[in-house]
Amino acid sequence: MLILTHPITELLHLWQEQRLITALDRHFAIELASIETINNDPAISEQQPQLFLLVCAMLSQQLSNQHSCLVIEQIDLANPMAEDNRGNAGINCRIELNHQQLIEQIALFDAVGQPGDNKPMIFEHGRLYLNKYHFFETQVAAKLTQLANQQIEIDLANSNLPQLIECLFTAEDSNSSQFNWQKIATATALAKALAVITGGPGTGKTTTVTKLLLLLLTQSPLTIRLVAPTGKAAARLSESIKASKHRLLQQLTQVSDPALAKVLTDSLKQIPEEASTLHRLLGVIPNSYQFRHHQDNPLRLDLLVVDEASMVDLPMMYKLLSALPSHGRLILLGDQDQLASVEAGAVLADICVGLKQANQHEASPWSMRYSAAQANLIEQLTQQDVSQFIHQQPKIGDSLCMLMHSHRFRGDAGIGLLANAVNQSNVHAIRQVWQHDHAELNWFEHQHNAQGDNTGKQALLALSVSAYGEYLSLVQENQQRINQQTIIDQADRQDSVITLPHSEQTIIDSFNQYRVLCAMRAGEFGVEGMNIAITDSLKHAKLINPQNEFYLGRPIIIQSNDYNLGLFNGDIGLILQDSTKPSRLMAHFVMADGSLLKVLPARLPSHDTCYAMTVHKSQGSEFDKVSFVLPHKPSSAQWQLLSKELLYTAITRAKNHFYCLGTSMIFEKASKQATSRASGLAWRLWG
Numbered sequence: 001m002l003i004l005t006h007p008i009t010e011l012l013h014l015w016q017e018q019r020l021i022t023a024l025d026r027h028f029a030i031e032l033a034s035i036e037t038i039n040n041d042p043a044i045s046e047q048q049p050q051l052f053l054l055v056c057a058m059l060s061q062q063l064s065n066q067h068s069c070l071v072i073e074q075i076d077l078a079n080p081m082a083e084d085n086r087g088n089a090g091i092n093c094r095i096e097l098n099h100q101q102l103i104e105q106i107a108l109f110d111a112v113g114q115p116g117d118n119k120p121m122i123f124e125h126g127r128l129y130l131n132k133y134h135f136f137e138t139q140v141a142a143k144l145t146q147l148a149n150q151q152i153e154i155d156l157a158n159s160n161l162p163q164l165i166e167c168l169f170t171a172e173d174s175n176s177s178q179f180n181w182q183k184i185a186t187a188t189a190l191a192k193a194l195a196v197i198t199g200g201p202g203t204g205k206t207t208t209v210t211k212l213l214l215l216l217l218t219q220s221p222l223t224i225r226l227v228a229p230t231g232k233a234a235a236r237l238s239e240s241i242k243a244s245k246h247r248l249l250q251q252l253t254q255v256s257d258p259a260l261a262k263v264l265t266d267s268l269k270q271i272p273e274e275a276s277t278l279h280r281l282l283g284v285i286p287n288s289y290q291f292r293h294h295q296d297n298p299l300r301l302d303l304l305v306v307d308e309a310s311m312v313d314l315p316m317m318y319k320l321l322s323a324l325p326s327h328g329r330l331i332l333l334g335d336q337d338q339l340a341s342v343e344a345g346a347v348l349a350d351i352c353v354g355l356k357q358a359n360q361h362e363a364s365p366w367s368m369r370y371s372a373a374q375a376n377l378i379e380q381l382t383q384q385d386v387s388q389f390i391h392q393q394p395k396i397g398d399s400l401c402m403l404m405h406s407h408r409f410r411g412d413a414g415i416g417l418l419a420n421a422v423n424q425s426n427v428h429a430i431r432q433v434w435q436h437d438h439a440e441l442n443w444f445e446h447q448h449n450a451q452g453d454n455t456g457k458q459a460l461l462a463l464s465v466s467a468y469g470e471y472l473s474l475v476q477e478n479q480q481r482i483n484q485q486t487i488i489d490q491a492d493r494q495d496s497v498i499t500l501p502h503s504e505q506t507i508i509d510s511f512n513q514y515r516v517l518c519a520m521r522a523g524e525f526g527v528e529g530m531n532i533a534i535t536d537s538l539k540h541a542k543l544i545n546p547q548n549e550f551y552l553g554r555p556i557i558i559q560s561n562d563y564n565l566g567l568f569n570g571d572i573g574l575i576l577q578d579s580t581k582p583s584r585l586m587a588h589f590v591m592a593d594g595s596l597l598k599v600l601p602a603r604l605p606s607h608d609t610c611y612a613m614t615v616h617k618s619q620g621s622e623f624d625k626v627s628f629v630l631p632h633k634p635s636s637a638q639w640q641l642l643s644k645e646l647l648y649t650a651i652t653r654a655k656n657h658f659y660c661l662g663t664s665m666i667f668e669k670a671s672k673q674a675t676s677r678a679s680g681l682a683w684r685l686w687g
């Protein structure tokens with residue numbers, strides 16, 4: 001049944017040394033094996049305990065790699081630990097069974113049960129789960145399906161909704177496409193307790209949701225809450241909603257019918273502008289994994305909008321859905337093509353899977369899927385005939401709408417073209433974009449001059465000195481102004497003209513104009529190496545004086561949650577002078593509600609310098625300019641982390657300029673690697 005070069009417990013050690021599994025994976029397997037009842041049935045192979053350990057280690061390894069389960073069909077039986085793919089020599093384990101036989105053997109394990117069993121592991125539909133993850137997945141699927149099936153009646157004969165929709169969506173919105181997708185998305189969501197509006201950057205998700213909320217508020221008062229997974233994303237959502245409301249208010253001045261204009265303007269004012277983080281919404285209990293709000297203490301709201309839903313992992317989605325009140329409506333916004341959540345699952349991508357075109361060569365990779373009833377309702381509300389999208393699909397399709405036209409990137413703009421080409425893994429198009437010399441795009445090649453210097457890296461460092469120089473000049477200017485102010489205050493000179501310091505917000509905004517994003521954490525071209533190199537270059541340019549750990553201007557990123565301080569993993573702060581006591585340096589953070597939090601550096605939870613950060617941590621943020629750093633010679637393990645989702649997320653963080661340090665071979669090869677997360681959620685939702 002198994003061919004092993006060493007006893008399985010020794011192999012587990014070896015795989016841990018080779019970093020194929022973590023210490024946690026090994027201990028998990030051993031722990032479970034210690035409670036597994038060894039069946040003495042002679043029909044059962046004596047190798048069953050070894051197989052059990054191997055399967056447990058593989059399942060735990062999958063969970064460590066953010067998969068929700070182990071898909072048995074996907075196990076490479078000839079090389080289950082896939083060691084040679086990662087550059088480690090020798091295959092030391094082989095399963096001498098076919099997949100069906102392996103499934104039969106797994107069913108014999110005492111620790112493995114069927115759905116509903118109280119066993120540590122659950123086997124269902126070719127997938128092996130840890131009981132907890134099976135629970136999360138089934139609950140998320142059940143709740144999403146229940147919400148999707150929940151129809152909110154619209155009395156079309158007496159409703160003013162078609163008229164109101166007509167006022168909000170002008171003919172220009174449709175931008176030459178046959179369909180006005182923002183209008184259709186709004187109608188899709190009006191009669192559903194679940195609405196999922198997805199699309200790339202600048203496709204109008206916020207604009208659409210603002211109009212949707214406005215329409216809903218014209219029908220009945222609602223308690224609405226806006227949330228996002230991180231503080232930065234929540235702050236951005238608040239800004240976008242404010243901007244969108246402002247644009248709509250102007251648009252409403254053009255509405256010719258004063259009665260309709262009044263209804264809409266009054267409702268617009270009721271749309272909340274403040275967004276909070278998911279953690280804050282659910283109510284963090286210090287030192288506990290539980291939240292204050294859950295099934296038995298639901299959130300007090302009628303409608304919840306979750307932005308950047310691609311960042312929400314499976315356990316968090318479960319907690320969120322459990323805390324929704326029974327009448328609560330849910331709107332998920334996000335970009336299904338971005339990197340999936342940092343923890344297990346890819347919930348948004350799994351929800352959208354059913355919209356994927358079977359034929360890869362279609363003009364668009366996605367297509368809506370509506371029931372006849374929903375298509376009919378959409379037509380009545382919008383006068384758009386969507387009957388070509390009628391499909392025999394589960395109801396979840398009626399809750400989905402994908403926006404595909406970016407209003408941020410002009411059709412011929414480099415960033416948008418590059419993001420699309422990467423998304424479609426189209427190497428030919430990627431080459432064309434880079435060869436076109438778009439003003440928004442710059443390529444720095446990893447190449448060495450006669451002195452052995454990497455000229456691409458040098459160019460990127462020079463650019464970073466110039467970009468961060470703008471922010472650091474403001475910091476230095478402030479220091480002078482504060483010093484001048486202090487001298488004048490001490491002299492008590494009434495007639496002195498003083499220049500006020502820049503506000504902390506101005507300085508923070510300036511820092512947020514530019515960011516270096518790295519594909520990797522470790523190594524010369526990872527976050528660690530690039531932070532050292534940028535710090536050295538800034539010091540050399542006399543823009544910083546990093547004599548102490550907490551020097552003026554140092555940007556930091558928080559690495560762990562501190563519920564007491566209200567700081568979370570990924571929050572970014574700047575070490576600046578405290579305006580109330582300039583001799584003191586404080587870490588300054590902008591909170592989700594826009595307020596400023598000042599923390600004494602000595603009290604900070606674990607943190608790192610943040611001139612460069614990982615692409616993963618940059619999700620939910622955008623910068624005017626982005627420099628993206630690819631490794632020079634990726635190891636086999638590093639190759640596994642390079643994917644089209646990583647490139648796409650990095651590119652779409654840039655609003656106006658995208659610089660890339662890399663080699664074209666690495667960029668193109670990475671664009672062909674799509675990440676897939678093992679999960680049964682799509683199957684549960686779409687069948």
Ligand SMILES: Nc1ncnc2c1ncn2[C@@H]1O[C@H](COP(=O)(O)OP(=O)(O)OP(=O)(O)O)[C@@H](O)[C@H]1O
Nearest residue numbers: 173182200201202203204205206207208240407408
């Ligand atoms: N139908 C439209 N016609 C013209 N401009 C539009 C339209 N919809 C959105 N925009 C503009 O596109 C920009 C992005 O819109 P919006 O913020 O709604 O997109 P988004 O998908 O939420 O973006 P992000 O990905 O940044 O969250 C805004 O400046 C908005 O005014």
